Amino acid sequence: MSLLPIVTLPDEKILREVSKPVSGVDSHVKKLWEDMLETMYRAPGIGLAAIQVGVPQRLLVIDLAKDGEAKTPLFVANPEITWSSEVLSDYEEGCLSIPEYYEMVTRPAEIRLRYLDRQGEAQEMHAAGLMATCLQHEIDHLNGVLFIDHISRLKRERVIKKFQKAQKLGKL
């Protein structure tokens, strides 16, 4: 396994790309998933999309296990949300591509999902709570959408400017 560099703001060009479905789960996908997982654990974070390491493929890894708990990695390819609840919930979200910035985001509280698992088998799952939020956040990445797109324009422009300024100052 190897650690991969994570693309962060202000590099929106890559983060805004729409990722393409994979044709199946082959050894290349499995290797990328392992590297993404290691990169996510090291960061540390609870979810990572392939585009965040510069690969425009519809692949995610998620692990909501807390520090000290046994790891519970979820490998997801080609996810499709087939149902979203009308009930909404608020979570304070963050993103490894937008370091040290957190903001409340409102999303459907529950979803149903179709995807390919680690073995390339078609699966369906129902997700609620943090898992529902995390899946929606990561699937957004596959469509070039960032969590700051769900907050006010003023706040979004402010955070993007902050990263542009930090880059100019050589702090990124």
Ligand code: NI
């Ligand atoms: Ni993110």
